[in-house]
Amino acid sequence: MKKASDLNDWIDEIETLCQPDLIHWCDGSDEEYDRLIEQAVEEGKATRLNESKRPGSVAFFSDPQDVARVEERTFIASLNEKDAGPTNHWIDPVVLKKTMTTLFEGSMKGRTMYVIPFVMGPLNSPLRLVGIQVTDSIYVTVNMKIMTRMGRVALDILKETDQFVPCLHSVGAPLEPGEQDVSWPAAPLEDKFIAHFPEEHLIWSYGSGYGGNALLGKKCLALRIASKMAKDQGWMAEHMLIMKVTSPEGNVKYMAGAFPSACGKTNLSMLVPGLKGWTVETIGDDIAWLKIGKDGRLWAINPENGFFGVAKGTSYTSNPNAMKALERDTIFTNVALTDDLDVWWEGIDGSIPAHLTDWQGHDWTPDSKTPAAHPNSRFTTMLSHCPVLADEWNDGEGVPISAILIGGRRPSTIPLVHESKDFEHGIFMGSMMGSEITAASLSKLIGHVRRDPFAMLPFIGYHVGDYLAHWFEMKRMTDEKKLPRIYFVNWFKKDSDGQFLWPGFGENIRVLKWIFERIDGVTKAIDTPIGGLPDHTGIDTDGLGLKDDVMAQLLNVNANEWLVELASIRSHYQRIGEKLPIRLQEILEEITDGFEKC
Numbered sequence: 001m002k003k004a005s006d007l008n009d010w011i012d013e014i015e016t017l018c019q020p021d022l023i024h025w026c027d028g029s030d031e032e033y034d035r036l037i038e039q040a041v042e043e044g045k046a047t048r049l050n051e052s053k054r055p056g057s058v059a060f061f062s063d064p065q066d067v068a069r070v071e072e073r074t075f076i077a078s079l080n081e082k083d084a085g086p087t088n089h090w091i092d093p094v095v096l097k098k099t100m101t102t103l104f105e106g107s108m109k110g111r112t113m114y115v116i117p118f119v120m121g122p123l124n125s126p127l128r129l130v131g132i133q134v135t136d137s138i139y140v141t142v143n144m145k146i147m148t149r150m151g152r153v154a155l156d157i158l159k160e161t162d163q164f165v166p167c168l169h170s171v172g173a174p175l176e177p178g179e180q181d182v183s184w185p186a187a188p189l190e191d192k193f194i195a196h197f198p199e200e201h202l203i204w205s206y207g208s209g210y211g212g213n214a215l216l217g218k219k220c221l222a223l224r225i226a227s228k229m230a231k232d233q234g235w236m237a238e239h240m241l242i243m244k245v246t247s248p249e250g251n252v253k254y255m256a257g258a259f260p261s262a263c264g265k266t267n268l269s270m271l272v273p274g275l276k277g278w279t280v281e282t283i284g285d286d287i288a289w290l291k292i293g294k295d296g297r298l299w300a301i302n303p304e305n306g307f308f309g310v311a312k313g314t315s316y317t318s319n320p321n322a323m324k325a326l327e328r329d330t331i332f333t334n335v336a337l338t339d340d341l342d343v344w345w346e347g348i349d350g351s352i353p354a355h356l357t358d359w360q361g362h363d364w365t366p367d368s369k370t371p372a373a374h375p376n377s378r379f380t381t382m383l384s385h386c387p388v389l390a391d392e393w394n395d396g397e398g399v400p401i402s403a404i405l406i407g408g409r410r411p412s413t414i415p416l417v418h419e420s421k422d423f424e425h426g427i428f429m430g431s432m433m434g435s436e437i438t439a440a441s442l443s444k445l446i447g448h449v450r451r452d453p454f455a456m457l458p459f460i461g462y463h464v465g466d467y468l469a470h471w472f473e474m475k476r477m478t479d480e481k482k483l484p485r486i487y488f489v490n491w492f493k494k495d496s497d498g499q500f501l502w503p504g505f506g507e508n509i510r511v512l513k514w515i516f517e518r519i520d521g522v523t524k525a526i527d528t529p530i531g532g533l534p535d536h537t538g539i540d541t542d543g544l545g546l547k548d549d550v551m552a553q554l555l556n557v558n559a560n561e562w563l564v565e566l567a568s569i570r571s572h573y574q575r576i577g578e579k580l581p582i583r584l585q586e587i588l589e590e591i592t593d594g595f596e597k598c
Helices: 002-016 030-042 094-103 137-145 152-161 217-233 267-271 320-325 423-431 465-477 506-519 548-554 559-579 582-596
Strands: 022-025 045-047 058-060 073-075 110-120 129-135 163-170 192-196 204-206 235-240 241-244 250-260 279-284 288-292 300-301 307-309 329-331 378-382 399-407 417-419 432-438 449-451 485-487 527-528 531-533
Touching: 002 045, 002 094, 002 110, 002 129, 002 152, 002 163, 022 235, 030 045, 030 058, 030 137, 045 152, 094 163, 094 192, 094 204, 094 241, 110 152, 110 163, 110 217, 110 279, 110 548, 129 152, 137 217, 137 307, 137 378, 152 163, 163 217, 192 217, 204 267, 204 329, 204 548, 217 235, 217 465, 235 241, 235 378, 241 267, 250 267, 250 506, 307 320, 320 378, 320 417, 399 506, 417 506, 423 485, 423 582, 449 559, 465 485, 465 559, 485 506, 559 582
Parallel strands: 022 110, 058 329, 073 192, 129 163, 163 204, 250 399, 399 485
Antiparallel strands: 045 058, 110 129, 192 204, 235 288, 241 250, 241 279, 288 300, 300 399, 307 378, 329 378, 417 485, 417 531, 432 449, 527 531
């Protein structure tokens, strides 16, 4: 990190290196945002949407090679390679800085350099972090206004904290005098670098304008760098939603949830319950910072100020509260456009239009062979737009967590829900999470299952073994009875015909109800080698019309399938290596023994 007194010198260094034509210090005002949006429209970088249908909203369209996080170009440049671990890409920080410095030299010629002071976390939170992002992307700048507490307020906080995380970003497309700009400048894949220097708390990103690679307050700072800071300081930075669940009797519990991208995390955080009298309110949909409170419980804050969600599949059926949040003042990325300049994507409500302009600017009809919207199309909108935003969302102390949900897309093996035997067993459950790879990451293995500990695989800023050990360190910081229970949920189990067995969406409240009742000790669980499962009456299925054999399939624990699963987990642990906490290996063997005795 750098001190407040270093700020101006650092900006001068970046100006000398990157050679922008102009420098603009962002004040974070609404007026500034409106001016920048208008500039983006005038320059052909954004399309203003139909004001009567989508007031205050615009759409951006990226380079087809710059549509998602590029994990193979994302680096944890720790001083020692062994500290990055087997799940991260590592380059010697001296070598990486030399390479990137050469790329940054003159990279902002012909462009404006935006200086973005921002705060992650509620302004009165003891966990708040100040960052200063320098960028030559107007897209990044307007998105950072939505996603963070940005501008003068951050400089005011900097006076108190005296420390900031320096974040340097360039799209890597300098302009020669008179050269025409493109709508989405970006560098070739081989020149893209998203670099994290954990010992310095420093972030450099070059060549990509996509959100996960370029909005440096989000995955880069709030997860990769913050996770290392949290390890050193005794808290946790997690890829988790935070929600408030209230029973018909008015009892409240706060839950966190770790799910890989495109596994329903945003939908769950804004759930419209299918059971009368239950309510769910949103505190955050993507990132949670967790600390042990003075009362010994685990408390969570959402460090973000907005939603950067996947558009595809979002509808008034799947997530009506998200759709309401998108009705105005929203930035859309890589969606399709209707002829009257509204947005469209696969899975949105209504019939398929006869004609669209797809995300690459081509005419599209229902006979087209390619999707109209990119599978990783996005929306960016303020948290305050959410109609079910909990009053506590901006509370600096956060909320006390009673349950942690973990899950992913698993068509078989994993039951609808099961409860950890204790907190250490819950860490095991988190360590072995697996999910199908999604379009949120550029990968040739979309659809394959990969192990994703606590949905943090792409976001751990240090060795995964040390990360899992930190969960045990958190346990030792308090009385285990005060820690949340951990539950593995799987909305995505399928039958032999490939059809989902569970209706999902608003009906997921029925699983949350069982969890709620388990925490209160008013319902039973059946003990199995993998943990506690509901009995045949545990899940309230009244009105669903599910047959008994469907529920039996949803809650089935098949010993043969699990022995295959455990063998896969064993291989996963071998990859983690010698830093794997011994207790996890012990739990793996205990579960294996349990099935072998069945």
